[in-house]
Each structure stands twice: as structure tokens, then as C-alpha cells.
Amino acid sequence: MRSPADTGRRVIVVGAGGAGLAAGLEAARAGARVLLLEAGDQVGGATARAGGVVYAADTPVQKARGIEDSVDRLVNYYATVSRHELEPRLMRRSAEGTREVIGWLEELGISWEPERLYVAGLEFDPRGHLPSGDTRGLGPAGGAMIVAALLTAVEERPEVEIRTRTRVADLLVEDGRVAGVRLADGTEERADAVVLASGGFGAGAEMLAAHWPEATRHGDWHWYLGPDTNVGDGLRMGLAAGAELRGYGGTLLETPNFGRLNDAFTPPWLIYVNQRGHRFVDETDTYCVMPHVIARQPGGVCWAVFDDAALRKVADGGHVDPYGLGVDLESNWTGAMLRRQIDAGVVRTGATLAELAEGTGIAADGLAATVELWNADVAAGRDSVFDKSGELVAVESGPFYAVELRPAIIGITFGGLRIDDAARVLDTAGRPIPGLHAAGEVAGGLDADVYAGGGTSIGNALVFGRVAARTAVGVAAPA
Ligand SMILES: Cc1cc2nc3c(=O)[nH]c(=O)nc-3n(C[C@H](O)[C@H](O)[C@H](O)COP(=O)(O)OP(=O)(O)OC[C@H]3O[C@@H](n4cnc5c(N)ncnc54)[C@H](O)[C@@H]3O)c2cc1C
Numbered sequence: 001m002r003s004p005a006d007t008g009r010r011v012i013v014v015g016a017g018g019a020g021l022a023a024g025l026e027a028a029r030a031g032a033r034v035l036l037l038e039a040g041d042q043v044g045g046a047t048a049r050a051g052g053v054v055y056a057a058d059t060p061v062q063k064a065r066g067i068e069d070s071v072d073r074l075v076n077y078y079a080t081v082s083r084h085e086l087e088p089r090l091m092r093r094s095a096e097g098t099r100e101v102i103g104w105l106e107e108l109g110i111s112w113e114p115e116r117l118y119v120a121g122l123e124f125d126p127r128g129h130l131p132s133g134d135t136r137g138l139g140p141a142g143g144a145m146i147v148a149a150l151l152t153a154v155e156e157r158p159e160v161e162i163r164t165r166t167r168v169a170d171l172l173v174e175d176g177r178v179a180g181v182r183l184a185d186g187t188e189e190r191a192d193a194v195v196l197a198s199g200g201f202g203a204g205a206e207m208l209a210a211h212w213p214e215a216t217r218h219g220d221w222h223w224y225l226g227p228d229t230n231v232g233d234g235l236r237m238g239l240a241a242g243a244e245l246r247g248y249g250g251t252l253l254e255t256p257n258f259g260r261l262n263d264a265f266t267p268p269w270l271i272y273v274n275q276r277g278h279r280f281v282d283e284t285d286t287y288c289v290m291p292h293v294i295a296r297q298p299g300g301v302c303w304a305v306f307d308d309a310a311l312r313k314v315a316d317g318g319h320v321d322p323y324g325l326g327v328d329l330e331s332n333w334t335g336a337m338l339r340r341q342i343d344a345g346v347v348r349t350g351a352t353l354a355e356l357a358e359g360t361g362i363a364a365d366g367l368a369a370t371v372e373l374w375n376a377d378v379a380a381g382r383d384s385v386f387d388k389s390g391e392l393v394a395v396e397s398g399p400f401y402a403v404e405l406r407p408a409i410i411g412i413t414f415g416g417l418r419i420d421d422a423a424r425v426l427d428t429a430g431r432p433i434p435g436l437h438a439a440g441e442v443a444g445g446l447d448a449d450v451y452a453g454g455g456t457s458i459g460n461a462l463v464f465g466r467v468a469a470r471t472a473v474g475v476a477a478p479a
Contacts, residue, residue, distance in 0.1 A: 005030070005031035006031050006033075006159075007030070007031035007032055007473055007474065007475075009031070009032045009033070009192040009193070009472075009473055009474065010032065010033045010034075010035070010190070010191040010192055011023075011027045011032045011033070011034050011035075011191055011192065011193050011194075011195060011469065011472045011473060012034075012035045012037065012180060012181055012189055012191040012193075012194045012195070013027070013034060013035070013036045013037065013194075013195045013197055013469075014037055014168045014181065014194065014195065014196050014197060014198050014233075014234055014237075015037070015038060015039070015045060015196070015197040015198035015199055015234065015440070015442070016036050016037075016038035016040075016043035016044070016045065016162060016164070016197075017043070017044060017045025017046060017047040017048070017147070017197065017199050017440060017461065018045070018047035018143075018146060018147065018150070018440060018458055018461040018462055018465065019047075019197035019199075019439040019440025019441075019442075019461035019462065019464065019465035019468075020036060020038070020043075020045070020195070020197035020198075020439075020440070020465065021036070021043065021047075021147065021150035021151060021154055021465070022150060022439070022461070022462045022465030022466050022469070023195045023197055023437075023439055023465040023466070023468050023469040023472075024036040024154050024160050024162075024469070025150060025153050025154050025157065025160070025469075026465070026466045026469035026470060027195075027469035027470075027472060027473050028154070028157040028159040028160045029157075030469060030470055030473040030475045031473060031475070032159065032192075032469075032472070032473045033159050034157075034159055034160040034161070035161050035163070035189060035191065036154070036160060036161065036162045036163070037163055037166045037167075037168050037181070037183070037189075038162065038163065038164045038165075038166060039165070039166065039167035039168070039198075039229040039233075040164060040165070040227055040229045041164055041165060042138065042164060043138075043147065043151055043162065043164065044138050044139060044143075044144065044147040044151075045199050045226065045227055045229075045230065046143075046199055046200065046225070046226035046227060046230060046412075046441070047143045047146065047147050047458060047461065048138045048139035048143050048144045048147045049139050049140065049143060049144075049225065049226065049227070050139075050141070050142065050143030050457075050458060051130075051141050051142050051143060051454065052130065052131045052141055052142020052143040052144070052145055052146050052458065053120050053128045053129065053130055053142065053454045053455035053458065054098060054101060054102065054105075054128075054129045054131070054146075054455045054458055054459045054462075055098060055120055055121065055127050055128060055129070055452070055453045055454065055455030055456045055459050056074075056095075056098035056099050056101065056102050056127060056129055056455070056459060057069040057070060057071060057073060057074035057095060057098070057099065057127055058070050058071055058074070058099050059099055059102045059103075059112075059129065060102070060103070061102060061112045061113075061114050061117060061129055062114075062117065062125070062126075062127070064114040065114040065115070065117055065126075067117070067125045067126065068125075069125055069127065071092070071095045071096055071099060074091075074095040074127070075088060075091045075092050075095050077121075077123060077452070078091040078094070078095070078452055079091065081121070081122060081448065081450055081452045082447075082448030082449075082450075082452070083448065085448040085449075086445065086446070086447075086448055087445060089420075089421045090419070090420075090421055090445060090446060092421070093421040093463065093464075093467065094446065094456075094459065094460055094463055094464075097459075097460075097462075097463030097464070097466070097467065098459040098460075098462075098463055100463075101459060101462045101463055101466075102129060104462075104466075105131065105146060105149060105462075108149040108150065108152070108153050109133055109134075109149045109152070110131045110132070110133045110145060110146065110149050111131070111132045111133065112129050112130070112131060112132070113130070113132060116129075116130040116132075117129060117130075118130070120286075120453045120454040120455045121286070121288055121451075121452050121453020121454065121455075121456070122286070122288060122289070122450075122452070122453065123453065127453065127455070128453065128454055128455050129455065130142055131145045131146055132145065133145035133146075133148065133149055134148055134149075135148055136148035136151070136152075138151070143458065146458065146462075166183060166184075167183065167184040167229070167233070168181045168182070168183060168184070168198070168233065168237070169181075169182050169183060169184045169233070170182040170237060170240075171194060171237045171238075171240070171241050171436070172188060172190065173241055176433075176434060177434040177435045178193070178194050178241060178433060178434065178435035178436040179191070179435060180194065181194060191435075192435070192472070193435050193436075193437060193471075193472035193473075194435060194436055194437065194472075195423075195437045195438070195439060195465075195468045195469065195472055196234035196237065196238055196417065196425070196436070196437070196438040196439075196442050196443075197234070197438070197439050197440050197442065197461075197465060197468075198230070198232075198233050198234030198235075198440075198442050199226065199227075199229075199230040199234070199440060199441045199442060200226060200230050200232070200250070200412055200413035200416075200441035200442070201230060201231060201232025201235055201413050201415075202215075202224035202225070202226050202230055202250070202410040202411075202412075202413050203224045203226065203227065203228045203229070203230045203231050204230070204231030204232035206231075206232075207231065207232030207235060207236070208410075208413075211232075211235075211245070211248070211413075211415040212248065212249060212250060212413060212414075212415060214249070214295075215249075215250065215252065215410050215413075217300060217408075218300075218301075218406040218407075218408040221255065221257045221406050221408040222408040222409070222410060223260060223408070223409060223410070224409075224410040225253075225262055225409060225410065225411050226410075226411075230441075232413075234417070234438065234442035235415070235416060235417060235442055238417040238425055238436065238438060238442070239417070241425075241433055241436060242427040242428060242433060243417045243418060243425045243426065243427060243428075243433060243436070243438075244417070244418040244426055244427060244428045244430070245415060245416070245417070245418070245444060246415070246416060246417070246418040246444030246445035247414040247415045247416055247444035247445055247446070247447055247448075248414060248415050248449075249413075249414050249415070249447075249449060250410060250411065250412050250413040250414045250415075250447075251287065251288075251291065251410075251411035251412045251451050252291035252295075252407040252408065252409060252410060252411065253287055253290075253291065253407065253408075253409040253411055254266075254290060254291065254294055254302075254405040254406060254407045254408070254409075255332075255405065255406065255407075255408050255409050256304070256332050256341070256346070256347075256403045256404065256405055257346075257404075257406070257408070258332050258337060258341055258346065259330075261330050261331070261332055262409065263330075263331050263332045263333070265284070265287075266283050266284055266304070266333070267284075267333050267390075267391075268283065268284050268388055268389070268390030268391050268392065268393075269306065269310055269313075269314075269390075269391050269392070269393035270283065270304045270305065270306040270310070270333075270393075270403075271283060271304070271305050271306070271370070271371075271374055271395065272294075272302045272303065272304055272305075272405070273302065273303050273305055273362060273366070273367060273370055274297035274298055274301075274302050274303075274362075275297065275298040275299055275301070275302075275361060275362055275363065276298060276362075276363045276366045277357065277362050277363040277364070277365065277366025277367035277368070277369070277370050278366050278370055279370055279374070279385060279386065280293060280297060280302070281293045281294075281386060282383070282386040282387065282388040283304075283388060284388060284389075284390060286454075287411075287451075287454075288450060288451040288452070288453060288454070289450060290407070291407035292449070292450065294405065294406075294407045295407055300406065300407070301404060301405065301406050302404075302405050303360060303362060303402040303403065303404055303405065304402070304403040304405055305356070305367075305371075305395060305400065305401065305402050305403075306393070306395060306400075306401055307394070307395045307396060307397050307398065307399075307400050307401070308397055308398060308399050308400070308401075309393075309394075309396070309397045310393045310395070311335060311338060311339075311401065312335075313393070314333065314334060314335040314338065338401070338403075341403070342401065346403075347401050347402070347403050348360050348401065348402045348403075348404075349399050349400070349401055350398070350399060350400050350402075351398050351399050351400075352398055352400070353367055353368055353371060353395075353398075353400055354368070355400075356400045356401075356402055359402075360402050360404070362402070371395050371396075373385070374394070374395060375394045375395065375396055377392065378392045378393065378394040379394070412441060412447075412451070412457050413441060414444065414446075414447040415444055416438070416441065416442050416443045416444030416445070416446075417438045417442060417443055417444055418443075418444055418445050419437075419438050419439075419443045419444075419445065419464065420432065421467070422467060422468075422471045423437045423438060423439050423443070423464045423467040423468035423471055424436070424437055424471060425437060425438045437468035437471060437472050438464075438468065439460075439461060439463075439464035439465040439467070439468040440460070440461035440464065440465060441457065441461065443460075443464060446460050446464075
């Protein structure tokens, strides 16, 4: 069946995560025939594994909570967090687009409860929107709800063909114009425009070595939260077509390396010390800043310290989920897990603090002074240095324990193809590469060094997926 608005244009979308599904849906609605090519066994990508937070300002959800916010404030926030490194017009498109995305997803069946809004970045008023909906079994939490809503809408469009287990290997470039793709099996598919939506490169050893070597600094402690198919194909193809690279780094989560547990939040009852024995952060701080803070400590590592009384009090169940993301994952910080790791010798033990210091290489005098102050603070009911809230627990009765932590779990990669606010991929001279568009994690220039907030990635994937589709079909004039 041909759409009444059929433009006769064919759009190929590479990758069917959040950005790809959004692009596919919007391209079909704008009158294109769409071929959505997905390397994995199922659609969803990293998006389907995500908490599903969408970072947005000036939304009806915020208004229902009485929160006054605006697009200007969000653009200003991005400028501040990035120290003016990001292009304002991209940030404006992002801020306006995420506001629209909240309503757009609502039309697709997602609901947002105002009481679940939370502070997802470094802002004062909450901008983290948590979705409610059906996951269709595509993943554990809110990200899968968004993927399911998009997939349901895409499946209703006869103009969209989805092919899973179909890896795109190269772009076809003819006379300087992207004219289609070559698949891994050697066959070619031609199109008027190609949208790269192939996600980040956290699973790509070569790309990590080339574009973010610090991410693998801790050797076999490092692993990637997203799918194995996110090896950076789109980035490689775009660079080969002459695109400019933008952005560097990404998000890392600290891990005790007990196993492949995605445990982003630390309970308040333990303290982090560096090799000098000093506390250096509010241990419950957001993962937007934590990896940077730990990476700057001597050796780029730290230790979580607690005592036997704390261990005896720790419950066995329950994931630390301060934001109510609803992801039911095994926690590193249960009594059962910690006892297993103590028995295995992974968690270090000392009958006294001095013995613990000797076994870990932590400076004994620094540790003693830190614990002395901490215990006095706990008795006084206030963390006098970092103002940590939550249950503060003294470190006073041996045996004492120390868990080494390293920022080594890769969440998101920031390096990507430079795009303009119409999601056209720009070459190294700053000109659009004809026929080539990018959206989602494969696009760069949307994050600076510090992650602005949980929810900015999915938000941008959906915004620029929609924008890329409209530009690719030719229904929105590039700015
Ligand atoms: C566990 C986890 C939790 C997260 N939580 C949040 C959150 O709550 N909020 C937030 O904003 N961000 C979150 N993020 C980050 C966010 O999910 C991603 O940045 C975003 O979803 C990326 O969307 P995308 O469409 O660009 O990529 P993806 O969703 O990863 O989709 C890319 C797709 O492209 C496919 N692909 C790759 N190469 C090829 C190829 N050559 N040919 C064909 N297909 C290919 C992949 O298989 C994949 O399906 C989280 C990430 C993880 C891993």
C-alpha cells in the first residue's frame, strides 16, 4: 500500500535502536519508503536496555508538578555544563525537540507521571522524565517501553521494511553523494538518503583504541552495557565518507568487578577513600560526575570502606535505585554478595584499620584520620565535608573491609559524526555530505566532557532521529 503522501523517495536507516526507529517512523509519515536495517537479532539496541529517562524542559509533566522551566534555561544549562563547548544551535534543537518528544511519545502510548520526575543531571529542578508503558519483552525497563511504543507504530506502517540480522558494511558513494549501502553479505541497497543510527562504539575494541583509549585503561575490568553489535560501524563509515569527528570520551560507571552487574548507584552507608586514605566525594553523587572524580585520584581508582557492623546490617535483597528507575538488577552491595566476595578474597579484610591499609596500599595515617573524622560526623549526624545525605554509618568495629572500585563500565560513547541542526552529516570543511544524515549516539557534538544528565542521550536520539528523517525526505528545509 502506498501512502497518500508518497514522495517516491527511499530512505535507508542503519540501526533500529531509538534513533533508527524514530527516523523510520517519521520518514514513513513524511511519505518515504523506508528500509530499516538492524545488525542484531532484534530491534532496540542500547535504547532497549536503558532506564528510559528522557531529559526535557518546559514540559506539561513539569508544569503539572508546578515546575517553571524553559527551553532557554536548558540551552543555558548545556552551555554551562559544557563550558560553552557545544554548538548552541544544536543544543536549542535538542531542547526544543525533547520538549516535543514527550508529547510525541505520549501519542504513541507512553505516559509520564509528574511525581516520578527526578533530578537526572546537575540541575536544581527535575528534568528527568521516566516513562510508563509496555516493554513487549524487549528489555528490562523504560528504554524498552519507548522501543516497544516506536516499534508498534512502525509495524503499522506498510512503507517500512525492517530487516534484522542485517549488518551494513559500507556506504555507496557516487559523485560525492551517498547513494545507498553495501551489506555485510556484499549485496547493495540504493536510496535517496541514508540515515546512520548505528549507536555508539562501546563494543568496538578498535574504535575504543582509536577514539577513547582511556575507557579501557583498567584492562579486563572494562565492559560495555550496550549490545555487541555497537562496534562503531556508522562512525567508521561516516569518517570514510569524509565526515568530521566531534566529541570525545563518554560515560563510565565505577565497578568492584564482582561480575557483570550494572549497578550505577552506591548506598550511603560506605565511604570512598583514595590511595592516600582521603575521602574525595559524596559517595552517592551522580554518575554524570563520579567517573571523572575517581579517574582523577591517584592511580584512577578508589576503595569503598566499611566495617563488620555495617556488613551485618546490610540487607540481602534490593537494588539501590534512588531514582525509582524500576530496573530490577542484582546489586553489588548486598550482604550475600559481599560475604561471597570476602570469602573469595576479592574484598580485602583487616582486623584493624592499619592492617587494612597494609593489605590495600592505602596510606595508613590518611585512612586513620579520615575514619576518625567520619565517625565524629556520623555521631554528630552530619557529613561535615561533603554533606552526604542518607544513612551515615560509622566505621569503628573490626574486621574492616575495603572494596577496590574502578571506573570501567562503558555506558555511552560521545565521539561521533558532526551534524548540523538538520541532522545532516558535515564534512571536515563544514559542508553537508549529500545524502548522509546521522542521529543518536553515532552523532557527535551533543555531549561535552561531563555528561549533562541521564536522559539526554535517548532524548537526543529521538529528536535527531525525527529531524534526520524529515530532512532526508525533504519535508523540512535545513536551517
Ligand atoms: C544500560 C543502559 C542504560 C541507559 N540508560 C539511559 C537512560 O535512561 N536515558 C538516556 O538518555 N540514555 C541512557 N542510556 C544511553 C542511551 O540508551 C543511548 O545513548 C541511546 O539509546 C542510543 O540510541 P541509538 O539509537 O543511537 O543507539 P542504539 O539504541 O544502541 O541503536 C543502535 C542500533 O544500531 C545497530 N547497528 C550497529 N551497527 C550496525 C550496522 N553496521 N548495521 C546495522 N545495524 C547496526 C545496533 O545493533 C543497534 O540496535 C543508557 C545506555 C545503557 C547501555
